[in-house]
Amino acid sequence: MSTITRDEVAHLAHLARLAVTDDELDTFAVQLDVILSSVASIADVAADDILPTTHAVPLTNVLRADEPGTSLNRDTVLLAAPAAEGGRFRVPRILDAQE
Amino acid sequence: MHPPSSMTPVAPQPDAATAPIAPRSFDQVIASYQPVIGLETHIELGTRTKMFCGCAAAFGDEPNTNICPVCLGLPGALPVANAAAVESAILIGLALNCSIASWCRFARKNYFYPDMPKNFQISQYDEPLCFDGWLDVRLPGDSVDIDGNVEQPSSVRIEIERVHMEEDTGKSLHVGGATGRIHGATHSLVDYNRAGIPLVEIVTKPITGTGERAPEVARAYATQLRDVIRALGVSDVRMEQGSMRCDVNTSLQPIGASEWGTRTETKNVNSLRSVERAVRSEMCRQAGVLDAGIRIVQETRHFHEDTGQTTSGRSKEEATDYRYFPEPDLVPLAPETAWVDSLRERLPELSAEKLARLQTEWGLTDKDMAAVLGAGAVQLIAATIAAGATAEVARKWWLGELARRANADGVELEGLAITPKQVAEVQQLVDRGSLNDKLARQAIEGVLAGEGEPGQVVAARGLEVVSDTDTLGAAVDAAIAANAEVAQKVRDGKVAAAGALVGAVMKTTKGQADAQTVCTLILERLSAS
Numbered sequence A: 001m002s003t004i005t006r007d008e009v010a011h012l013a014h015l016a017r018l019a020v021t022d023d024e025l026d027t028f029a030v031q032l033d034v035i036l037s038s039v040a041s042i043a044d045v046a047a048d049d050i051l052p053t054t055h056a057v058p059l060t061n062v063l064r065a066d067e068p069g070t071s072l073n074r075d076t077v078l079l080a081a082p083a084a085e086g087g088r089f090r091v092p093r094i095l096d097a098q099e
Numbered sequence B: 001m002h003p004p005s006s007m008t009p010v011a012p013q014p015d016a017a018t019a020p021i022a023p024r025s026f027d028q029v030i031a032s033y034q035p036v037i038g039l040e041t042h043i044e045l046g047t048r049t050k051m052f053c054g055c056a057a058a059f060g061d062e063p064n065t066n067i068c069p070v071c072l073g074l075p076g077a078l079p080v081a082n083a084a085a086v087e088s089a090i091l092i093g094l095a096l097n098c099s100i101a102s103w104c105r106f107a108r109k110n111y112f113y114p115d116m117p118k119n120f121q122i123s124q125y126d127e128p129l130c131f132d133g134w135l136d137v138r139l140p141g142d143s144v145d146i147d148g149n150v151e152q153p154s155s156v157r158i159e160i161e162r163v164h165m166e167e168d169t170g171k172s173l174h175v176g177g178a179t180g181r182i183h184g185a186t187h188s189l190v191d192y193n194r195a196g197i198p199l200v201e202i203v204t205k206p207i208t209g210t211g212e213r214a215p216e217v218a219r220a221y222a223t224q225l226r227d228v229i230r231a232l233g234v235s236d237v238r239m240e241q242g243s244m245r246c247d248v249n250t251s252l253q254p255i256g257a258s259e260w261g262t263r264t265e266t267k268n269v270n271s272l273r274s275v276e277r278a279v280r281s282e283m284c285r286q287a288g289v290l291d292a293g294i295r296i297v298q299e300t301r302h303f304h305e306d307t308g309q310t311t312s313g314r315s316k317e318e319a320t321d322y323r324y325f326p327e328p329d330l331v332p333l334a335p336e337t338a339w340v341d342s343l344r345e346r347l348p349e350l351s352a353e354k355l356a357r358l359q360t361e362w363g364l365t366d367k368d369m370a371a372v373l374g375a376g377a378v379q380l381i382a383a384t385i386a387a388g389a390t391a392e393v394a395r396k397w398w399l400g401e402l403a404r405r406a407n408a409d410g411v412e413l414e415g416l417a418i419t420p421k422q423v424a425e426v427q428q429l430v431d432r433g434s435l436n437d438k439l440a441r442q443a444i445e446g447v448l449a450g451e452g453e454p455g456q457v458v459a460a461r462g463l464e465v466v467s468d469t470d471t472l473g474a475a476v477d478a479a480i481a482a483n484a485e486v487a488q489k490v491r492d493g494k495v496a497a498a499g500a501l502v503g504a505v506m507k508t509t510k511g512q513a514d515a516q517t518v519c520t521l522i523l524e525r526l527s528a529s
């Protein structure tokens, strides 16, 4: 029984900005469902006295002092950008034309 | 939870069904509705470095000069939280009477928008660092209690829902459209210097029962919040520079109804004065829509300083799916009691006690003090007194002439181009007899106009009081001669009539005389003859 719908996959694909074809929606819905139900089986063994694991290492309060470090050279960074202008990253139009 | 302020574009979309509907007058709103408001305030912390990396957290540097693999989200870079930022956030929580979480995590808020190069913002979600606090806000004049009754104690308790930490976003310049707007732009240019600067977000619980004072309460809360945070020294909290940003939620509940109305969230509110204006205009707009039988759309709206109105942004329903999850690259925060207690000891004398002490020191009535608070003038007056002025004089300047100027220019008092020290200097010139009140106001005007220090303005504008008694004596004699009838009245004992003669002398000396000296000279002459 599928608990994840085709529409949900389409919604997630949109949120992740992935172009997914109609065929893929069907495939992914099935596959994601398998993954979800596999992970859900953990709930069968989880008991109230087992705390959720929040991190691979049981650490808290890893903090750094408020001391300046080294920043990168701007020109070097902008070389890696698809486009730059006036020391800034140049990005395509943000709103769709109809917005 | 809401998108970062720069995420919602300023798009002049007409409200689907509401474009032509006229707003109601404020009185009409109050007759039919009870407003419910809430404020979400972002404070940029004044740390030396960013929230999760060692880049300088500076304002006004060349674009993209304070960026590194962490704040650019380059592969493999790992964030580490800034201890000073965490301490500042806890201090804010303590100052707002919050509980401090014994354990909490950061969360990823996922969205695609070029102001964050990582395509997510590190924030906190269901485990804020501080929660369940309050701030008692004092109001000018008569006040409302939380049940809406008009009462004498001028105070409203604002409940604080949460205080959490997050990182700021980058800044975009929109090119190719009209005047830098995102709408119609062909492309945008992004500067990531601000991306990753530590932010604290302070969220109130819904504020109900304030009725017609809702706009005023919103402003008073923002003002007092700013003062509290400034006293902590953790941010410069300047709204005009964006280090304090208020989003205002507003909804209307028809009187007698049991459920709250749909709320809107107004962004782009850039001054304390505009916090009040934004609530007021949104209340009037919503009442117009509701009275026309149309439902309110839950959405983000943008406040426009020039018109004092809000316009619709993008409908919020489209954008709320941020798929928060615990940030895997950061370990949890677990502030120990000893740490929190040591921070508590660092709290400056705050709010209620401090204000009570200042009110006594300054010799103010409750009403006077409320006016000082309402004007956001506490620190300015304190600094003016520290620079040598008396409490009375400091208050007179800031709540009188300077408040008038600020109001005329549409800026906050602290946005005026004059410092408390300069105000105290002008007053010293008055005390020394070099300036009278009128000339002092001209000196203030000169300082505000950027003509230099008070002494320079006085010299350049030739503002010294005429104290040369020969010159004054001649002017007095001329005034008496020209106003023989008035002079006779004074001789007959009608001392009050001397005012007209003083006025005549002030006119001939172009206001540059000390009225008291002139009056004395006139009375000397008219009683001797």
Ligand SMILES: [Zn+2]
Pocket (backbone or CB within 6 Å): B050, B053, B054, B055, B066, B067, B068, B069, B070, B071, B072, B196
């Ligand atoms: Zn950095």
